[in-house]
Amino acid sequence: EINGHSVAPSKRIAIVGGGLVGSLNACFFAQKGFHVDLYESRADIRTATKVAGRSINLALSHRGRAALRAVGLEGHITTEGIPMYARMIHDLDGSTHAVPYGTRPDHFIISIDRRRLNEVMLNMAEKFPLVKFHFNHRLVKCNLESGDMTFSISGGATVEHTADLVIGCDGAHSAVRGVMEKKILFDFKQEYIEHGYVELETPADKSGDYAMAKNYLHIWPRDTFMLIALPNLDRSFTTTLFMPFKQFDQLTTETAVTNFFRATFPDAVKLIGENHLVKSFMDTKPSSLISVKCKPYHSGRAVIMGDAAHAMVPFYGQGMNAGFLDCLMFHELMDQYNDNFDLVLPAFTKMMQPNGEAIVDLAAYNYIEMRHLVNTWSYYFRKKMDNFLYRLMPNSWVPRYTMVTFTLTPYSKCIEHRDWQDKMLTRAAWIGGTTIVAMALCAVLPLAQMEDYLEHSTRIGRTFSRVVRGTKSHLGYSQFFLRHAWRYSN
Numbered sequence: 001e002i003n004g005h006s007v008a009p010s011k012r013i014a015i016v017g018g019g020l021v022g023s024l025n026a027c028f029f030a031q032k033g034f035h036v037d038l039y040e041s042r043a044d045i046r047t048a049t050k051v052a053g054r055s056i057n058l059a060l061s062h063r064g065r066a067a068l069r070a071v072g073l074e075g076h077i078t079t080e081g082i083p084m085y086a087r088m089i090h091d092l093d094g095s096t097h098a099v100p101y102g103t104r105p106d107h108f109i110i111s112i113d114r115r116r117l118n119e120v121m122l123n124m125a126e127k128f129p130l131v132k133f134h135f136n137h138r139l140v141k142c143n144l145e146s147g148d149m150t151f152s153i154s155g156g157a158t159v160e161h162t163a164d165l166v167i168g169c170d171g172a173h174s175a176v177r178g179v180m181e182k183k184i185l186f187d188f189k190q191e192y193i194e195h196g197y198v199e200l201e202t203p204a205d206k207s208g209d210y211a212m213a214k215n216y217l218h219i220w221p222r223d224t225f226m227l228i229a230l231p232n233l234d235r236s237f238t239t240t241l242f243m244p245f246k247q248f249d250q251l252t253t254e255t256a257v258t259n260f261f262r263a264t265f266p267d268a269v270k271l272i273g274e275n276h277l278v279k280s281f282m283d284t285k286p287s288s289l290i291s292v293k294c295k296p297y298h299s300g301r302a303v304i305m306g307d308a309a310h311a312m313v314p315f316y317g318q319g320m321n322a323g324f325l326d327c328l329m330f331h332e333l334m335d336q337y338n339d340n341f342d343l344v345l346p347a348f349t350k351m352m353q354p355n356g357e358a359i360v361d362l363a364a365y366n367y368i369e370m371r372h373l374v375n376t377w378s379y380y381f382r383k384k385m386d387n388f389l390y391r392l393m394p395n396s397w398v399p400r401y402t403m404v405t406f407t408l409t410p411y412s413k414c415i416e417h418r419d420w421q422d423k424m425l426t427r428a429a430w431i432g433g434t435t436i437v438a439m440a441l442c443a444v445l446p447l448a449q450m451e452d453y454l455e456h457s458t459r460i461g462r463t464f465s466r467v468v469r470g471t472k473s474h475l476g477y478s479q480f481f482l483r484h485a486w487r488y489s490n
């Protein structure tokens with residue numbers, strides 16, 4: 001009996017990867033009384049001086065919060081998370097426009113410190129006597145059927161371990177998934193995007209206060225370049241620049257960097273401080289961004305979760321949230337199937353693989369939308385319209401971002417909703433467009449000529465549809481353009 005839970009038979013769980021998802025999984029399994037061995041290739045981040053990380057803080061939203069709540073970490077979120085009630089859009093002239101994230105009181109996202117969250121979860125799991133951490137252990141081999149694993153440890157030596165269940169939480173370049181990829185019927189796809197990112201810091205101002213409004217997700221949408229800033233507890237902002245690598249490659253001198261930022265993000269230059277900006281920019285190599293989709297998520301007695309199963313580009317702020325949701329759903333299935341791994345693993349793939357694939361696609365779609373069709377004005381207009389329609393028809397027009405971020409609607413349903421919304425917008429655009437043309441013609445043409453016009457236009461219409469049929473792909477593009485142009489242009 002441990003903490004009111006009946007102690008599971010001495011089933012040994014191996015968690016490969018002690019990042020955000022691995023450490024949350026350790027909490028779940030520990031609380032159920034399992035034997036847990038967590039293997040992490042890096043050193044213990046709790047004692048390391050500097051941790052090379054991907055993003056210093058992250059946006060936590062409903063899906064991730066539900067998982068943290070399930071292991072009793074809601075308190076951590078409340079004390080250490082910083083709510084962001086709206087996006088603050090920064091214009092080129094330095095003016096800012098806020099658009100609230102939602103009409104509901106709980107519609108806000110939370111800026112959370114990655115390292116602190118990781119440490120808190122490791123500390124929570126380590127309290128359990130049956131949990132053991134093995135840092136500086138990199139998985140190099142794994143037999144998915146027997147659960148036998150080989151780890152390389154410092155000094156080039158290797159050690160062997162075995163487990164009843166192997167959980168691959170080892171990130172986008174997962175070694176566990178690497179073994180699965182050799183199996184027949186295992187599908188795998190990865191894609192690097194042309195954008196990279198660097199993280200800068202916007203320090204507190206001279207009075208020691210936040211340099212910008214605190215409870216906002218600050219966004220500088222500049223078509224192909226995007227800058228965002230999320231608040232930290234030390235009153236700084238972690239400021240991330242997303243930009244194509246080919247542009248990074250052109251910014252090789254301090255002058256080029258200064259000129260670029262002055263031209264593109266003039267207000268940010270003042271807030272970050274020009275010297276600090278140039279120095280940290282020149283000292284940082286841009287990191288890459290990758291999407292990974294695969295199927296199934298299990299093989300033999302191994303299962304993968306988090307970025308190992310569905311790494312996505314960060315343009316939805318959902319990667320960690322999706323990985324945390326994997327943990328929550330896996331443990332709900334464990335309860336449902338009474339810890340029978342032979343039933344839980346296939347059920348996990350069946351339930352979560354379509355959703356993992358959907359959020360990877362949704363994030364990629366956002367990347368395209370935000371890159372191609374977004375500057376300050378169109379971003380602002382799009383968000384104002386989303387909120388207006390949502391208030392008007394709360395049950396039918398739920399903005400995609402709201403559905404993904406503030407509900408537990410399966411990601412696969414959010415993608416269906418996206419296609420429906422896009423269809424409605426396209427139809428509305430055609431109706432809106434033709435109505436405006438007809439009204440304009442009525443205003444300038446006497447009625448008699450209108451009949452001629454209609455006669456001609458049907459003939460023109462027939463010709464046009466013949467031409468259109470011949471250039472289907474052209475229509476596809478123009479529809480895409482129309483769909484988006486209508487949203488942002490009129």
Ligand SMILES: Cc1cc2nc3c(=O)[nH]c(=O)nc-3n(C[C@H](O)[C@H](O)[C@H](O)COP(=O)(O)OP(=O)(O)OC[C@H]3O[C@@H](n4cnc5c(N)ncnc54)[C@H](O)[C@@H]3O)c2cc1C
Nearest residue numbers: 017019020021041059139170171306307317318319320321
């Ligand atoms: C710029 C950026 C911004 C982001 N912003 C957000 C955001 O706002 N909100 C959000 O929800 N998500 C965000 N994400 C995504 C989020 O960071 C990831 O989804 C999340 O970190 C995935 O956690 P994970 O534990 O699955 O993988 P990881 O965090 O990658 O952890 C994997 C762990 O496994 C270890 N490991 C790797 N290989 C091995 C091996 N062979 N043996 C042993 N250990 C191994 C690694 O050292 C690491 O500790 C962002 C990502 C980026 C890059």
Ligand SMILES: Cc1cnn(-c2ccc(OCc3ccccc3)c(C(=O)O)c2)c1-c1ccc(Cl)c(F)c1
Nearest residue numbers: 059087219226228314315316317369374379382401
């Ligand atoms: C870290 C985090 C948490 N959420 N979001 C996020 C993502 C997308 C959004 O809109 C998509 C859209 C805007 C305009 C037009 C179409 C789609 C919004 C929003 O609604 O403001 C917020 C991010 C984020 C991450 C990276 C970049 Cl580059 C970025 F800008 C924001």
